[in-house]
Amino acid sequence: QSALTQPPSASGSPGQSVTISCTGTSSDVGTYNFVSWYQQHPGKAPKLMIYEVSKRPSGVPDRFSGSKSVNTASLTVSGLQAEDEADYYCTSHAGSNNWVVFGGGTKLTVL
Amino acid sequence: QVQLQESGPGLVKPSETLSLTCTVSGGSISGYYWSWIRQPPGKGLEWIAYTYYSGGTNYNRSLKSRVTISADTSNNQFSLRLSSVTAADTAVYFCARIITGGVAFDIWGQGTMVTVSS
Numbered sequence: 323q324s325a326l327t328q329p330p331s332a333s334g335s336p337g338q339s340v341t342i343s344c345t346g347t348s349s350d351v352g353t354y355n356f357v358s359w360y361q362q363h364p365g366k367a368p369k370l371m372i373y374e375v376s377k378r379p380s381g382v383p384d385r386f387s388g389s390k391s392v393n394t395a396s397l398t399v400s401g402l403q404a405e406d407e408a409d410y411y412c413t414s415h416a417g418s419n420n421w422v423v424f425g426g427g428t429k430l431t432v433l
Numbered sequence: 434q435v436q437l438q439e440s441g442p443g444l445v446k447p448s449e450t451l452s453l454t455c456t457v458s459g460g461s462i463s464g465y466y467w468s469w470i471r472q473p474p475g476k477g478l479e480w481i482a483y484t485y486y487s488g489g490t491n492y493n494r495s496l497k498s499r500v501t502i503s504a505d506t507s508n509n510q511f512s513l514r515l516s517s518v519t520a521a522d523t524a525v526y527f528c529a530r531i532i533t534g535g536v537a538f539d540i541w542g543q544g545t546m547v548t549v550s551s
Contacts, residue, residue, distance in 0.1 A: 324477055356536035360478075367527055367544055368478065373537035411478055415536040420480075421491050422536055427477045 325350065325423035326412055333431040334402045342428045344395040344412030350423055352393040356415035359388055359397045362427075363408045371410075372397060399430070407432045435460035437528050437542035444548050445522075451515040451547055455528030462486045462504060466531035467511045468538060469502060471524040479524075483531060484511055518549045 327345040334340035344351065344359075351357055357375045360368035370379050372388035375395065385400045395414070399406055412425040441453035455467070468483040482492045482502040492500050496515070504511040515522060525546050529538035 354536075358535075358537040360538075367541035368538070369541070370532075370537055370539050373532060373535055373539075379539060413480075413537070420494055421483065422480045424478045424480065 324426035325416065325420070326414060326425035328410075328412060328425040328428045330426070331429045331431065333433055334399075335433045336402050336404065338402050339398060339400045340402060340430065341396050341398045342410055342412075342430065344397070344414075344425045346393050346395070346414050346423070348393060350414040350416040351390065351395050353417065354415040355390070356422075357388065357390055357395040358413045359386075359395075360411045360413070361406075361408045362411065368411060402432050404432050406430060435530065435540050437530065437540060439526060439528050439542045439545040441526075441545060441547070443546060444550065445518055446551050447519055447549055448517055451513070451518050451522065451549075453513045453526055453528075453545065453547070455511050455513075455542055457509045457511075457530075462506060462509050462511060465533070467504065468529050468531055469513045470527045470529055470538065471522075472527070472544070473521075473524040481513065481515075481526075486511075520549050523547065523549045 359372040362368040375390045376388040416423045445451045463486045469481040484490045484502045484504045499516045501514040525544040527544045528542040530540040532539040
């Protein structure tokens with residue numbers, strides 16, 4: 323059982339927007355602005371898409387955005403493209419409990 | 434650009450020690466924190482440990498009693514040792530760089546599959 327809760331699946335049609343949630347607690351997501359999101363294609367290493375809740379690394383399209391409200395973080399993918407189909411994982415700093423915890427992952431399907 | 438490459442045995446016997454090395458190329462390990470993350474087949478990701486290039490470390494509390502992470506600046510590498518392995522330790526093991534000042538992994542190795550089996 324993962325420390326952060328993500329829906330197992332999400333889907334959308336090309337051009338649409340989809341939002342993936344990541345629910346933690348007041349000990350992690352609710353306290354720290356160190357939420358990150360990773361994209362993982364089958365057989366590949368994860369790729370950092372969002373860090374510190376809403377910052378995008380260089381090279382990540384602005385179609386990807388992040389936000390947080392209380393104990394839940396969200397990743398929104400706008401203008402869905404076929405190449406966005408992948409697994410997405412969230413993480414959060416968890417302080418003294420554990421440096422970082424992961425969500426269980428969400429499989430995003432582009433219909 | 435900085436690249437990471439994991440290396441080590443792909444098969445380890447139960448109760449033995451798993452040893453992996455991550456070689457950093459295209460940049461120095463100095464000035465950064467470095468980490469190991471694993472992913473059992475068909476499952477999610479799990480953070481294992483991190484080390485600073487000069488030696489400070491932190492471990493996942495569920496693995497702490499069995500894990501050692503260390504950095505070798507002379508060879509631009511860092512390593513992982515996991516003792517008393519069982520089938521539950523079978524996973525793809527990734528090494529990664531931690532983003533400066535943050536809690537995120539900005540550069541990853543391709544991963545190496547380690548199977549625990551007799």
